[in-house]
Amino acid sequence: MLCATSRLLAARTATALPAQPRGRGPGARCRRRELHFPGHPELPLGDFLAGRLPRSSVSAGRRAILRRGRMPPAVRGGPAGVELRPRRGRCGPQVTRAVGPDVAAEPTARSPKRPARGSRRFEAAGRWALLALVTLLAFATRFHRLDEPPHICWDETHFGKMGSYYINRTFFFDVHPPLGKMLIGLAGYLSGYDGTFLFQKPGDKYEHHNYMGMRGFCAFLGSLLVPFAYLTVLELSKSLPAALLTAALLTFDTGCLTLSQYILLDPILMFFIMAAMLSMVKYNSCADRPFSAPWWFWLSLTGINLAGALGVKFVGLFIILQVGWNTISDLWHLFGDLSLSVVTVGKHLTARILCLIVLPLTLYTATYAVHFMVLNKSGPGDGFFSSAFQARLSGNNLHNASIPEHLAYGSVITVKNVRMAMGYLHSHRHLYPEGIGARQQQVTTYLHKDYNNLWIIKKHNTNADPLDPSFPVEFVRHGDIIRLEHKETSRNLHSHYHEAPLTRKHYQVTGYGINGTGDSNDFWRIEVVNRKFGNRIKVLRSRIRLIHLVTGCVLGSSGKVLPKWGWEQLEVTCTPYLKETLNSIWNVEDHINPKLPNISLDVLQPTFPEILLESHMVMIRGNNGLKPKDNEFTSKPWHWPINYQGLRFSGINDTDFRVYLLGNPVVWWLNLLSIALYLLLGSIIAVAMQRGACLPAEVEGLSQVLLQGGGQLLLGWMLHYFPFFLMGRILYFHHYFPAMLFSSMLTGILWDTLLRLCAWSLASSSLARGIYAVGLLSLLLGTAYSFYLFHPLAYGMVGPLAQDPRSPMAGLRWLESWDF
């Protein structure tokens, strides 16, 4: 999309040229170019700030034209009245809009004289210097006092711990994909952290453990956000001041700074998001040279970064949507370009499928492969996964398992649902509450390993202890009628004609009876799927169904989360519908029977795709489980853009070293204002263009930047913000930060454009230049000063709380909801 419009723009400005009343020689152009040289000692600041950068990929001639189209016209001198008339006169060429892209060739034909070589080199050097300055400042702010506080802050307790798990190679479970934690682990490993720190709770001192490697890694990625944003805005707007403003907003935002300084997933996530955005924008500007080396480079880099973003957190999906939208509209334009053959369009399509779908998917899968390869020891995450999966983990009791092979009466077993992420059949000493079926003991499924998962398998008609050595061993066979007794509470697995608590169509399953004596509703027929009668039942291998004898229903788990009374475990029901679903199929996992010989079993190892699918199911279930509770303060999405309340990273009392995650209010409220202004300005311009109003060339150029570049950023902001309104899970303030990056970039572009428009509409050139410079400088200095005010939030503060009038921060508590 961008490619076509930029070409169109070039065409329009090009055709506009000959009609320009005041002919301007190449000499004048050269003079101006020298004025633009940023490093020039006598350079007036306004001019330097007003300078827009040439597009690196277009030819010199086109560049000159582009620049003329977008220069703040006030620089040209002459009273506005004189300026305006000829501009209106040039409205005729609007018709060229319809002419189509062929005109794009024209500008090169009209290319004016090449500029002096030296000035170009200086210009390039200046640009690099500026980039270096921005980067340096970002690194300086992020790495300043990185080692403080020397104790665990906030979620470091999770992610640091998970990093340690990688170093120790212990298997764990987390609701986020593995890449971020893997990188943290790697950073720790490379910097000499040995994985021995326990990361128990926030506030624990690190002592001698080396934590700086991991923090440094996150801070490094966090610092890179600033130059990335700078480059993205530069590419979108071709305006150095806009890029500078963006960089300043991000550098001086206390929130971004705080979030980048600790061992968290967010700096890694934001790094990949911004990198993907940058490479997408870069790739867009290569659109006029398809299939060239830079084109391929940026396209595949976009894909790689997408994989990274998704590999850190699932919210990486939003940037994928943005790139996807960009790609689709891009392809749509190519497809509509009748000068391209269908084969060429097909090539374009294939290239994008390769780089933006196949490549990221491969990389994403690869991170999982590494994840499973590295984590090969049993750990806290075992119970979440199927029996077959656990057999992979050394240290797990199923690894090279040595257990009795065939199920016999008297065996103590755990029963696991075959459906992924459903857990073990479980019961505990709590009754179903009043009004929900019969008031008997709850039966649920539970994901963690627990003593309450143990059941004894008994004959239906006798209550004699089958482990009595005088009885011979009797195996359980397919089709037998059995009873399952809960080991801890001695109640039988029971079902009856009562509605199940959540799935009303099914029957309730309870624990019933005293010391194993119940009634005929405790009898279940055990069946092995796809087997004949009389066969023995194998541990782990056999997929069994339990059919209730009286009602004929099948034991299953609905997968629905019980409310608080059921400890948020999953519902178990007896379903009268005999459909073959995985929900009602179980397998026996642990098996203890002293009378039987232990045989070493090699369980069927699951294939990699199965593991991959399973871990995703478990993660989704985990994410859905993070529900906020009533009567608890929770952060709401509408709080975020207004910077309503921060997050406490460290310290509560006035004696503690306190770090408080809160956006720099000046930056955030400016961002908020900018979004509103953008919508207003954007719709005015869009309506004006739809009405066919004749915009002067300068305004035309500015509005193109605003609508195209700004539009992409606005889309990014919306995609990273609005979906949170639909999410049922518990939300935190830091979820807003990716969106905040986009809105800061939008602010940069908006204010640059707005000031240029102001300057353009004013009369004298010097005044206009002055207004532009003053406006921009005040924005830059304002953010810097507000950072000076608010920096203790990020770098830490000790002393009385801000509610206390004695505190130095007391005057900065602009909202009552801030509690630093």
Place this chain on the structure above:
Amino acid sequence: MLGFLKRPVVVKADINLNVVVLTAVALLSRLWQLAYPRAVVFDEVYYGQYISFYMKRIFFLDGSGPPFGHMLLALGGYLGGFDGNFLWNRIGAEYSSNVPVWSLRLLPALTGALLVPMAYQILLELGFSHCAATGAALLMLIENALITQSRLMLLESVLIFFNLLAVLSYLKFSNSQKQRPFSLSWWFWLTLTGVACSCAVGVKYVGVCTYLLVLTVASVHAWHLIGDRTLSHVRVLCHLLARAAALLVIPALMYLLFFYVHLILVYRSGPHDQIMSSAFQASLEGGLARITQGQPLEVAYGSQVTLKNVFGKPVPCWLHSHQSTYPMIYENGRGSSHQQQVTCYPFKDVNNWWIVKDPGRHQLVVSNPPRPVRHGDVVQLVHGMTTRFLNTHDVAAPLSPHSQEVSCYVDYNISMPSQNLWRLDIVNRESDTEVWKTILSEVRLVHVNTSAVLKLSGAHLPDWGFRQLEVVGEKLSRGYHESMVWNVEEHRYGKSQEQKERELELHSPAQMDVSRNLSFMARFLELQWRMLTVRSDDSEHKYSSSPLDWVTLDTSIAYWLHPRTSAQIHLLGNAVIWASAGLATLVYALLFLWYLLRRRRGIHDLPEDSWLRWALAGALCAGGWAVNYVPFFMMEKTLFLYHYLPALAFQILLLPAVLEHLGDRLCRSPLLRSLFSGLVVAWYSCACHVFNTLRPLTYGDKSLSPSELKALRWKDSWDILIRKH
């Protein structure tokens, strides 16, 4: 002067007999034996109770939808002379003779019947032939699910009616836009669009989807209008303003009007009062208003008050204390202060009374003149019956160990001092010296020593706490939450200095006389907010289903079973229509995509105007299906098959459109053409046959034998009830 006599007075009328006949048949199919069964059928039990509330003018709160739908049903009851005396407690209960069943069911049946001619009109306005239009009407006519749903006292058919009315009037409007903008009919249809949209929203929130669809189509058209350079700026502005007024302002006003009428109709207090704030309750006749009438407005030192939690979740309750103390050791081994329990109690009780005391003085009566308590003042709260002070300290609360325990202080001489000073923080204050007002002020009580805030944690205490709700002190830093806010509900000035007299005083009812009325907007906003946030229990119903089951008709709902015979009513769709409608949607989507791609490459299969017509038909019909169906995937409430019916109605409209298009495009030769029509006729007779087969389950008028019922159970998942003898 008598010039008008020069010409004869002539009335010309075009009567489309098709429409007349179709309407007549539709009325017949929907109104036939409308009062049968004379028993409560399925959700009638639910809507019926609200009708009774309307008849008795009792306030109620229903989170499922705005009041317009309920009011329409109640209108039927009003016209039929229903007095509201019926106990809506059980599906299948026989109606007593005072219930005007016929008139209660009349309105849904009429709207259901009108769907048939409206389907006809919509297809015509979309630019399709009379043949296709008749087809759409005929399909609408024999759709079993639509018939069942409209013959009962339910709201779906009303909703569908307004949905289709909105689409139809928008089409009429946009067609007259081409010829005579700003004419009378143009205004009429434009306004009707807005009105129909607001009615759809007023019946059920799902109506918002159709409203948004119409708005989208209207804004796309408006955008083209802006681009039309033959119109002057002023004229474009007029067009836009007219649309904004009709499609945005009118619906908003209508929506307010529904609530206005609703609040005028239900002005008496009733069983749902408790959910509302004290101020709202006081505005209702009877109930709290009777108690609070004439209470002193300003809380003064020495006032006796009850404090109600503003958040009121899980249940509305009042700050409470009683003689029992916290157990020394909890079940999990933690210890407590063993002081007197402070809880939140959901019932009115003499133990809910507290006395506001000035820490500097000893007296517990109001001085003359009363000294009002202001924002920022430090107060003590004395429990009326036990004269103990409300206290909190650094002891973990029983169920929320991260918060502080709140107790009424008992001095055990164990060097645990009393910390009973609270600072009053009026949340909704207008100035910093505002006086604490009964009912109106929402206050936080901030503990002076620890800056903890008195909060309802929402947890139920175990048996030692009599299952009352836990109250804790939570550090303010955790953020603002409504569960920390309280308001004075009952209030009187304390007069007796002696404890015995005071106990007597507390037991006697408070009475005085001033009524305080909230403005309509305040009441509307509160009611709307409560309706949106009131949470119904999300447990599953026996006949609930998931959206995926709907397209394939994998589910049915047993509505009613005859008490003796096996005659029964089921919500079951016409399987042929459902299958072909789904197929038509798919075909439409594929064809649309195909045309779109080819147009992009410069190949125009369809001429411009027929392409626009084709796209508009898709946007309204396929779009209408999508917007009425897809949102259900994101809903967490209990869903039923009937939620799909609005989407289905749009899908049925699409079906003849696709058929006609296929017929036009594919059949070039007359032979093919007649073959195609033959196929369509055969298919339609097939649908008729299915309708006829399922008819006993739709009307419930015929008792079928078990074997016949078994034969009707085409899918295992259909819950057709078979009596076991």
